Amino acid sequence: MASANPLPDSLRESPFLKACRREPTDVTPIWLMRQAGRYMPEYREVRSKVSFLELCKDPALATEVTVTAAERLGVDAAILFADILLILEPLGFDLEFAKGEGPVIHNPIREAKDVDRVRRLAEVEPLGYVMRAVSAIRSALRPSTPLIGFAGAPFTLACYAIEGGGSRHYEKAKSFMYRDQGAWDALMSILVDATALYLNAQAAAGAQVLQLFDSWVGTLGPDDYRRYVQPHMKRLFDKLDPNTPSIHFGTDTSTLLELQRDAGGDVIGLDWRVDLGDGWDRLGPSVAVQGNLDPAVLFAPFPEVERRARCILDRAAGRPGHIFNLGHGIMPHTPVDHVLRLVELVHEYSRTGRPERP
C-alpha cells in the first residue's frame, strides 16, 4: 500500500495535508469540487472528442483534465477525474450517461431479491483504469501537490442503484430501506466492501487523501441516519488505510454533522447552509473541516465573492484544520475568472489579512 512508502517531505508538509492533520499552515489550502469540469474551456475541449464514460476510462485523458485543472487554478490539491458511479459497473449495474439527462441505470434494484444479483467486488481489476489514472496523475503532478482519490458513499450509491438515476425525493430508495432493512443492510454491506477495496487501491496507486461523497445523505433525518447509514459508514472508515487521511463529505447535512463525525473521517465537509464557525463548534476540535462557499456565489460580482470568502476565512481563523472549498461542485456556467480569483484571494487573505492568526 502507498502508506508503506513514506511521503516525500514536500508532499507531507503541503498545506493541504497539514490541514487534514489539523496542523497550523501559513496559508489556508483550497481546492474545489468538480474543479475539472464543464465550466472550464480546456475540459470542454477534451470532452468534445469523447463521451463522459470514455473520458473516465482513459487514464491519459483523465490525467490531462485532472492536472490541467489543478495547475491552471493553482489549487492546493488535485482530485482524480472519475465518477462516483463507475464502481456500479463491476457490481453488475448497466450504467449510461445519457446526453443531457445525467446518469441512468438500466437495471436498477427494485425488490429485495434483486440484491442477490449484485456482484461482490472480489478484486479491483475491473476498475484498473482508475488506478492507472491515479498513477499517471501522480507522476504528472508537481511532486508537492497532493492527489485526492474518491468514491461515492454507500448510501448515495444505493440511492442511485435503486432509483435508477437522479431523484428529487428518493422515494424508491427510502421505501426499499423502510420495507426491508435486511435487504438494505445486505446491499450496503456489498457497497461498503467494494468501496473500501476501491479506495485503498487508489491510495496504493498514489492518492494521498480519500474523499467519500455522500452527496444525497442529507435527505435523511438523524434517526434514519443512525439506523440505516451510520453503522455502514463506521465499518467503511474502519476498513480504510489508517495512514491516508479521509474526507467525509455530504450536503444538506446540518442535522447529521455529529453523527457523520462519529462515523468517521479526518475532515468533515460542511455545506453553505451551516455557518462554518457554528458547524465546527458542533463538530469539536477532533476533526478538520472543509467548505463552505455556496457554488452559486461564484456567479455574483467578484466583490461579493470576496466578501463571502473572507467571511468564511474569518470564521475559521485561529483553528488549524480548515480546507477551503465550495459546499458542492462548481456549476457548469461558472465564470472561470472568478474561480481563479477566488483561489488567489483565499491564499492571499489567509496569509496576510485575517484578524487573528492561527
Added chain:
Amino acid sequence: MASANPLPDSLRESPFLKACRREPTDVTPIWLMRQAGRYMPEYREVRSKVSFLELCKDPALATEVTVTAAERLGVDAAILFADILLILEPLGFDLEFAKGEGPVIHNPIREAKDVDRVRRLAEVEPLGYVMRAVSAIRSALRPSTPLIGFAGAPFTLACYAIEGGGSRHYEKAKSFMYRDQGAWDALMSILVDATALYLNAQAAAGAQVLQLFDSWVGTLGPDDYRRYVQPHMKRLFDKLDPNTPSIHFGTDTSTLLELQRDAGGDVIGLDWRVDLGDGWDRLGPSVAVQGNLDPAVLFAPFPEVERRARCILDRAAGRPGHIFNLGHGIMPHTPVDHVLRLVELVHEYSRTGRPERP
C-alpha cells in the same frame, strides 16, 4: 374582513385552531400537505376531465376535491385546493403546467430591468376564482372543520419567476439576487404586497388559518436568509390580518428556524431532517410547530409508519401547540390506506397513548 365576524364556537374551539393558539387539546390535530392530490382516486377522477389549471380555476371542482379529501381522511383541517404559482399570472407571468414537466413560466425574469415589467396586484379580482372557491369550500365543509388558505412565500415565488420553473441549484435566482440586491428587493416587495393582499382576501372569504409555503428557502444559508429574505417576510407577516393565525412553512430549513420564527408566524413548519423535540426547543415556547413525518415513510409497512408517528407524538408530548403533518406534500404513489390509518393513529395515540399528557 373575516375577523370582523367572530368564529362560531365549534370552529374556534376545534383542535386545529386551539393548537395554532398553543392551547392544550384532547387530541393532536392532523392534516397533510397535498392531502387532495394524485395519490387519491377521487382526485384522479376529477383531474381526468380537466387540466390542473382548469381545476384550480373552477370553484365548484376545487371545492369538490378539497372537501372530499378532508372528509374522506377525517383530518382536522381542510386546505384550499390551489397552486402557489397562480398569483404569478396577474403579475404578468405566462404560466403553464406542462404535462409531466411541472410548471413552466414562459417569460421569466432574467435581468434587473425585467422587474419593471412585473405588475403590481392592485386588487384581488384577477384571483377572484380563488376567493369564490374559499367561500364555496367554507359553506360545504362541516362547520367545525377549519379551512386553511395559503400562498407561496416571496422567495419561493421569486425563484420560480427567475428560474422559469423547477430547479435543482437555483443558480439563476441566486445569481440575480447576488448581482443586484436593489432589483431583488424590488421584486420581493411586489411579491410581498401581492401576497398580503391575496392572503387577507382569502381570510375575508372564509379561511381561518393562512399558510405561507417557502418550500425552496432551504437552499439558502443563514446569512443569505437574513439579508435577502427575512426583512421581506417580516413585512409580509406584519401585513397579515392579526386575527388569523399563520403557519410559516419551509423545507430543509434546519439552520434557519430561529430566523424564520423571528420573521413571523404563529406556527413554524419543521421537516423530517430536524428532530421535532430539538427543533421546538430551539424555537422556544412562543410558537406552535407543525410536522414532521417524512412523506416517504408512508411507503413503509404500516407498523413502521406507526412507530415513527408515535415517536413524533412522544417528542411533542407535554407541550401544547403541535399540529401533526408531513414534512412536505404527500407523494403521488402513496398508499391511500396508509394515509387513512395514519390519521386514525395520530388521533387515537394522542388521545390515549402518550406517556405524558399535556
